Amino acid sequence: MRYIVTGGAGFIGSHIAEALFAEHEVIIIDDLSAGHRQNLDGIPCEFVEGSVTDLDLLQEAFKGADGVFHQAAIASVPRSVEEPLTTHAANLTGTLNVLIAARDCGLKKVVMASTAAIYGEDPALPKTEEMPPHLCSPYAAQKLAGEHYASVFTRLYGLSTVCLRYFNVFGPRQDPSSQYSGVISIFADRILQGQPITIFGDGGQTRDFVFVKDVVQANLMAMESGAGGVFNIARGEQTDLNTLAATMMRATGEEVEVRYGPVRAGDVRHSLADVTKAKEVLGWEARWGIEEGLRETMAWA
Ligand code: UD2
DSSP, rough: EEEETTTTTSHHHHHHHHHTTTTSEEEEEOOOOOOGGGGGTOOOOEEEEOOOHHHHHHHTTTOOOOOOOOOOOOOOOOHHHHOHHHHHIIIIHHHHHHHHHHHHOSEEEEEEEEEGGGGOOOOSSSSSTTTTOOSSSHHHHOOOOOOOOHHHHHHHHHHEEEEEEEEEEEEETTTOOOOSHHHHHHHHHHHHHHHOOOEEEEOEEOOOEEEEEHHHHHHHHHHOOOOOEEEEEOOOOOOEHHHHHHHHHHHOOOOOOOOEOOOTTTTTTTTOOOHHHIIIIIOOOOOSOOHHHHHHHHHOO
């Protein structure tokens, strides 16, 4: 098969490319705004430098492809608040372009990255795909609108689409360099440098962390499945930040100071996915335990 990975030089996209290349032809489309060429070291693939906002580029690159894993996005809630128009272009116009190019080039399937941000601050847990959206950021609005476009393209043109609502994904190659990077990548970086870590709030907040290799598997199974629609991608387990910090230190044998700072504005207190639908329809469930995934992440960091 010939597969496109948009955002393929990024964190999740590069892991998808890595899982595909042994058996398939892989074409990466990435504008390198967040991704890095070195994420693709040792991964044979065709590399097209460009943005999903460029429809002509997509129409050309998608010719002869079988499916697309659409991972390209500006995946930042705070950035979307500061720059709604820029993030709209990447996250929504980009997604619409991918759908149009996929339709025009006769691709069999579009698997796209969506987000748990769609569930917002609604305290009801666990989150099921049927819950009404609770949008608190332009990012959430852009991703939900992308899901709606996907379903409309299925209805109108018969294009098969799957939207995967990622919860808190972690693993090697997640960039720790911004204050809004994933908490695990930040903690890994600091613990390995012997630097203190800061927990925002009392550390009792929870997240549903899922290892990137499980997310890759979800993408592959979604591509192969005859099913369409929206699926939560998570472990279906809550881990609080205090436990996370302790587990990460245990994984490395490094003890660092844990500081506590003010609660981050806009943070949700708890997050937990209901993952029944992915299991029943796609046959997917997370296999990597948190500790196992953390060990791989810390070994890379
Ligand atoms: C995740 C997604 C985001 C969006 C959102 C939807 C990631 C990286 N981000 O944001 O894109 O989908 O979910 O709800 O997956 N924290 C600390 N110390 C630090 C950094 C973070 O205590 O140095 C805390 C932070 O306050 C939060 C938790 O760790 O309570 C997780 O933060 P995050 O930025 O990794 O992810 P989250 O859930 O805010």
